[in-house]
Amino acid sequence: MAAYIFKRALIAVLTLLLIVLILFVLMAFLPGSPFNDERLTVEQIATLRAKYGLDQPLLAQFWSFVKNTFSGDFGVSYAIQKNVPISSLLSGRLPVSMRIGGQAILLGSLLGLVLGVIAALKHNTVWDTFCTVLSVVGVSIPSYVFALGLSYLFGFKLKWFPILYQSALPFHSSVLATVALSLFTMASIARFTRTELLEVLSSDYILFAQSRGIDGFRLIARHALRNALIPVITVLAPLVVGLMTGSLVVERIFSVPGVGQLLVEGIQANDYSVVTALSFVYSLIYIAIMLGVDILYGVIDPRIRLAKGEVQP
Numbered sequence: 001m002a003a004y005i006f007k008r009a010l011i012a013v014l015t016l017l018l019i020v021l022i023l024f025v026l027m028a029f030l031p032g033s034p035f036n037d038e039r040l041t042v043e044q045i046a047t048l049r050a051k052y053g054l055d056q057p058l059l060a061q062f063w064s065f066v067k068n069t070f071s072g073d074f075g076v077s078y079a080i081q082k083n084v085p086i087s088s089l090l091s092g093r094l095p096v097s098m099r100i101g102g103q104a105i106l107l108g109s110l111l112g113l114v115l116g117v118i119a120a121l122k123h124n125t126v127w128d129t130f131c132t133v134l135s136v137v138g139v140s141i142p143s144y145v146f147a148l149g150l151s152y153l154f155g156f157k158l159k160w161f162p163i164l165y166q167s168a169l170p171f172h173s174s175v176l177a178t179v180a181l182s183l184f185t186m187a188s189i190a191r192f193t194r195t196e197l198l199e200v201l202s203s204d205y206i207l208f209a210q211s212r213g214i215d216g217f218r219l220i221a222r223h224a225l226r227n228a229l230i231p232v233i234t235v236l237a238p239l240v241v242g243l244m245t246g247s248l249v250v251e252r253i254f255s256v257p258g259v260g261q262l263l264v265e266g267i268q269a270n271d272y273s274v275v276t277a278l279s280f281v282y283s284l285i286y287i288a289i290m291l292g293v294d295i296l297y298g299v300i301d302p303r304i305r306l307a308k309g310e311v312q313p
Contacts, residue, residue, distance in 0.1 A: 005295055012291045017066065019283045020276075024062045027272050035078070052078060054272070065276065074277040079269035080262075086277045089262060094281065097251070097258035099170070101243035103178040108185030108243075109236065115186070116193025116232075123198060131190060138187025144249040147180035151253060164255040177254045181247055185239050192232045237293045238286075 035045050049055045052075075053064060068075065074086035081089065119131035154176060155163035162173040248260035259278060266274035 008291055008294045012287045016280075016283055016287050019287075020066065020280060021062055023276060023279050024058055024065070027276060028058055048078075052076075052273075069277075069280060074280075075273040077271055077274055079271040080265050080274055086274055089274070090259065090277070090281070093257055093259045093262055096165075096170075096256060097260065100174050100177055100256065100258070101181065101240075103174065104181035104243045105185060105236075105240050107178060108182035108239075109189055111182070112186040112189025113193055113232075115190035116197060119190065119194040120197035120201065128194075131194065135187040135190040135194075138183045139191070141183075142249075143180050143184055143247060144253060146183050147177065147250045147253045150176045150180055165257070167257075174254075174256070177250055177256055180250055180253075181243055185236070185243065188235055188239060189232060192235050196229075196231050233293055233296060237289055240289050 035048050040048075046055070053061060056064070065075070072087065074090070076083050076085055077089065115131045115134065119128045119135075122128050151163050154160045161175050162169065163176075164173070165177070166173040248264060250256070251258045251260050259281075262274065263278045265271070266278065
């Protein structure tokens with residue numbers, strides 16, 4: 001197992017470096033400049049580019065970014081908040097987006113698993129139909145539509161929760177945003193859990209387990225659900241990244257001070273350092289989650305890590 005984890009971790013690090021290199025190449029071809037002030041002369045712009053190292057060759061900028069980033073330095077903002085460290089911009093926004101995203105993942109995954117299991121066990125009944133319709137609605141309707149509906153009903157009409165995010169009430173004021181973001185995850189997990197669990201329940205080894213007297217919760221938890229989870233985890237991984245890094249529209253609806261808005265501002269202002277830093281953070285989170293998924297695959301089904309070259313002890 002250790003060799004399997006080391007191999008996957010090495011691939012993850014190399015992938016991250018390749019993503020950052022491609023990002024630097026793409027940024028080099030972007031039109032415009034972070035120094036678009038008409039009052040600046042050509043000499044002043046050249047001085048600013050030299051100050052921030054933008055006059056260096058692309059590979060030199062890349063290696064400088066990699067060295068500084070792995071030491072915890074993302075540089076400073078060029079345009080959004082001039083000379084403010086990007087780590088300061090992220091420190092107040094990233095935890096908010098990740099906390100709300102984490103709440104949405106937890107809620108959506110738990111509800112999705114429950115609905116999927118119920119739909120599979122109650123196949124071709126009214127419960128199956130109800131769970132299936134709920135899943136289709138959750139996948140079909142965008143999260144911002146749910147956000148507006150929740151905001152109007154539970155925020156404006158019933159006044160159970162604040163409509164806008166409040167730093168003084170971080171959990172209570174983030175409930176509506178969490179529910180809105182979790183619905184797509186819930187629907188996706190429910191659909192895949194139902195499909196995979198139905199297939200597993202009709203397999204030969206489940207029939208063999210039933211013939212040995214294994215049934216009920218033990219059969220579902222130890223034999224059926226464990227094997228049905230592998231495709232579900234595959235679907236969940238990209239959803240986790242999207243939720244953990246925030247949803248721009250939902251953040252705007254509830255005025256959540258997350259990283260989504262910061263990324264858009266960075267792109268609009270051609271603030272290369274902010275865009276590069278946020279893209280690096282997005283990539284790092286995605287690769288870390290996919291690495292965790294790969295390791296979880298090996299834990300759930302040892303055949304996967306053996307198929308990838310690990311020698312069985």
